[in-house]
Amino acid sequence: MTPRTQMPAAVAAGPRLVEKLVHDIDEQLELAIDSHERERVMAIVRQCLTATLTRPGTPAVDVDDQLAVSYLKPSEVIAQGLVAMSQATLYRAVEDGRFYCVTPPGKAIGRAFPAWQFTLPVPELLAPILRQMQDVPSSEIHAFWVTPVDVFDDLTPAELLAGKPFETRAALSAVQQGHLSQAAAQRQARVVARLAWLPSRRSDDIS
Known part of the structure; x- marks a missing residue:
């Protein structure tokens, strides 16, 4: 399992951060739900993270x-x-x-x-x-x-x-x-x- 990344609260968003979060969440769900359901859930997760973390005005690092x-x-x-x-x-x-x-x-x-x-x-x-x-x-x-x-x-x-x-x-x-x-x-x-x-x-x- 991917080691949990320690990221300061001020670390901002962007496509790379979205991908890292999606990756970590997907691995947490890998053994919890079947692959078809996980794919549907992860599509929703990715959409929400992208909308929240890449919106205008989010500070960038x-x-x-x-x-x-x-x-x-x-x-x-x-x-x-x-x-x-x-x-x-x-x-x-x-x-x-x-x-x-x-x-x-x-x-x-x-x-x-x-x-x-x-x-x-x-x-x-x-x-x-x-x-x-x-x-x-x-x-x-x-x-x-x-x-x-x-x-x-x-x-x-x-x-x-x-x-x-x-x-x-x-x-x-x-x-x-x-x-x-x-x-x-x-x-x-x-x-x-x-x-x-x-x-x-x-x-x-x-x-």
Whole structure:
């Protein structure tokens, strides 16, 4: 199930917020009602949220300066226009090291895509690093991206690569802002250097 996003009361609306709320509500209803009824209910929910949250006069916040913490189903990645791919092509992109997916939280099977990796400029910076992680156990990959790092002053590799904080981060220190303001190539190189600290690679060095 998608982790609940912590959003300040002042966070405003827009199409992206509507989609996030619809996604969360849909997942809550997934086991409660059948798919046909859920589709009808979600159409009403989407209409109400769009009317309320995108009406003129609603203050706007630039959510493009934040990274989402949610997970997306493959169909949601495509429906939201995050990639210009079919579902089969999206799966091939994972095999090619352009994106990565995880098993949905709380489930034994299936695929879910951490949403942060579709935020610009991440896709172009991410692929070269993921291709260097093809020997890394899948259980380590997402943990690597979302675990704070001391030398990044508690930023995660995902945040450093993107140059943007996760939406759950309440504030940035001046030092953290300095890390995020570095040139994209420099941020990418620092994340690549961090690959040497992956648990699987450290154990290889020891052996």
